[in-house]
Amino acid sequence: MRSMTLYPKTHELMRRGAEFLGTEHAILCGAMSWVSERNLVAAISNGGGFGVIACGAMTPDLLDAEIAATKELTDKPFGVNLITMHPDIFDLIEVCKKHGVTHVVLAGGIPPKGSVEAIKAFGAKVIVFAPTIALAKKLFRSGADALVIEGSEAGGHIGPVSTSVLAQEFLPALAEDHLVFVAGGIGRGEAIAGYLEMGAVGVQLGTRFACATESIAHPDFKKAFFRANARDAVSSVQVDARLPVIPVRALKNKGTDEFTAKQREVAALLDSNSVEMMEAQLQIERYWAGALRRAVIDGDVENGSIMAGQSVGMVKQEEPAAEIIAGLMAESEAALARR
Structure with missing residues (x-):
């Protein structure tokens, strides 16, 4: 070897x-x-x-x-x-x-x-x-x-x-x-x-x-990595204690704010009993899958999720x-x- x-x-x-x-x-x-x-x-x-x-x-x-x-x-x-x-x-x-x-x-x-x-x-x-x-x-x-x-x-x-x-x-x-x-x-x-x-x-x-x-x-996804510093890779915020969301680290952009809004939306559904807890959590997971695809495959680095660790710098x-x-x-x- x-x-x-x-x-x-x-x-x-x-x-x-x-x-x-x-x-x-x-x-x-x-x-x-x-x-x-x-x-x-x-x-x-x-x-x-x-x-x-x-x-x-x-x-x-x-x-x-x-x-x-x-x-x-x-x-x-x-x-x-x-x-x-x-x-x-x-x-x-x-x-x-x-x-x-x-x-x-x-x-x-x-x-x-x-x-x-x-x-x-x-x-x-x-x-x-x-x-x-x-x-x-x-x-x-x-x-x-x-x-x-x-x-x-x-x-x-x-x-x-x-x-x-x-x-x-x-x-x-x-x-x-x-x-x-x-x-x-x-x-x-x-x-x-x-x-x-x-x-x-x-x-x-x-x-x-x-x-x-x-x-x-996508080339734009890679460019976002090349431009980023360690402090740009931030952890997501959990909005509602009833919706225990595993935090996700990604580069800060419009998408990170949209995720906070998505959690509020799902929490409101829980409030009105119009969704079960398991379904609520699945909605959050589906959101991530879609947001990540938008960034990685489509190159939407504004609204997609640019998941990155702090070693991105x-x-x-x-x-x-x-x-x-x-x-x-x-x-x-x-x-x-x-x-």
Whole structure:
């Protein structure tokens, strides 16, 4: 493997993560709806990292086509990210089984009963997220193979605690016995080196890959990233306590204000008893899916949702995914060599 000679220190610290993923480098791509599709996923896997298809709101048929198309572009391992609240999650798991997907990432909440078992039954590995150590341990006991801890600096749906604090809490408690990846706000290799030294087996990045040359995101979406600073990536505000909305980090624009208005509208429907809570929350999720598509695919950077993490200030130009990965590895190696 090239990396053993080029990046020996980083490679040694990533060894467990890379072996688990079946990749050269233990660098996962965060699943970004509309962005993490066949082209970017294949480019990241071909570049030595681990691409992950963002299933998002896809139907089983759409996921079926996406996995097949990704396989046409790479023979390297890649994963599929499934949202735990998707109404067709068990059908989506069947699609993953049909294609022999090696790793399934379950995101967006506690996995529904039987889902982990259904994935393990066809030999795939299960990667989960957890906001607390207690839940992480429970998920490991339930069969999860690896954990991603993701701090609030990340783009898209986020939790309330920063990556640096989560790493200090989770890694000493879990890293010896379990595979833990760190995500949220990682933009350079020096940060990767630090988390690896703390016991992480690898990292996950989304924002750095969103503007890769192979990303199908609209040129105007990418330009918005290049212009932005860390402080422009803001977290959404929850308007009504009865409508618990997972905050979303995106670049501030008219769309972020429109989301606040959308929440007020749905809260009013709740007030008048004209909508059930589950339907209210689904309306919010559908809103996000549409707003994100408007920005990524249509290039409407005023009204769409430009989901981005705080590391957006480190994204200055388009680069091939393989070069982004090589740059991160070189920075990590240089940092470890200085120790």
